[in-house]
Amino acid sequence: MFIQSNKVPADVKAHAVKYGDGSHLPPNFKEITAAKFAASKFFVYSPDFWEYRQINAYNDPKGAEKFTGDLRLAYFYDGTGIAFASHYHGGGYVPRFFSFALCEHREKTCKNVGNCLSTYTCVACSYAETVDSSD
Numbered sequence: 001m002f003i004q005s006n007k008v009p010a011d012v013k014a015h016a017v018k019y020g021d022g023s024h025l026p027p028n029f030k031e032i033t034a035a036k037f038a039a040s041k042f043f044v045y046s047p048d049f050w051e052y053r054q055i056n057a058y059n060d061p062k063g064a065e066k067f068t069g070d071l072r073l074a075y076f077y078d079g080t081g082i083a084f085a086s087h088y089h090g091g092g093y094v095p096r097f098f099s100f101a102l103c104e105h106r107e108k109t110c111k112n113v114g115n116c117l118s119t120y121t122c123v124a125c126s127y128a129e130t131v132d133s134s135d
């Protein structure tokens with residue numbers, strides 16, 4: 001199956017308001033382990049779109065305290081994402097993995113809405129997702 005790599009958000013300005021612009025870290029940005037990346041939704045869902053950002057102390061002094069360098073960001077349907085960096089360390093390049101999110105959707109309520117269908121609603125932002133558990 002093909003993956004569209006040049007798709008952009010429907011409203012680029014609204015996207016920048018929510019996620020920051022191309023020289024700032026996205027919200028709730030944090031480094032994750034390779035194991036957490038391997039268990040992430042990156043391997044379950046195709047990203048809606050990709051973005052390239054350069055983070056440095058000149059453009060984002062606060063963000064540069066967490067990370068400096070080039071990032072590839074993969075955005076998912078629910079406002080979360082995974083970011084990648086190639087970091088030069090110890091004479092070679094190593095991958096680094098990050099997560100970000102408008103909301104981390106941690107506390108969810110669950111409601112059965114049909115045969116094997118459950119709707120999970122985030123109590124923090126009200127994002128709702130219906131999951132078919134029969135698959």
Ligand SMILES: [Zn+2]
Pocket residue numbers: 103104105106122123124125126127
């Ligand atoms: Zn949420």
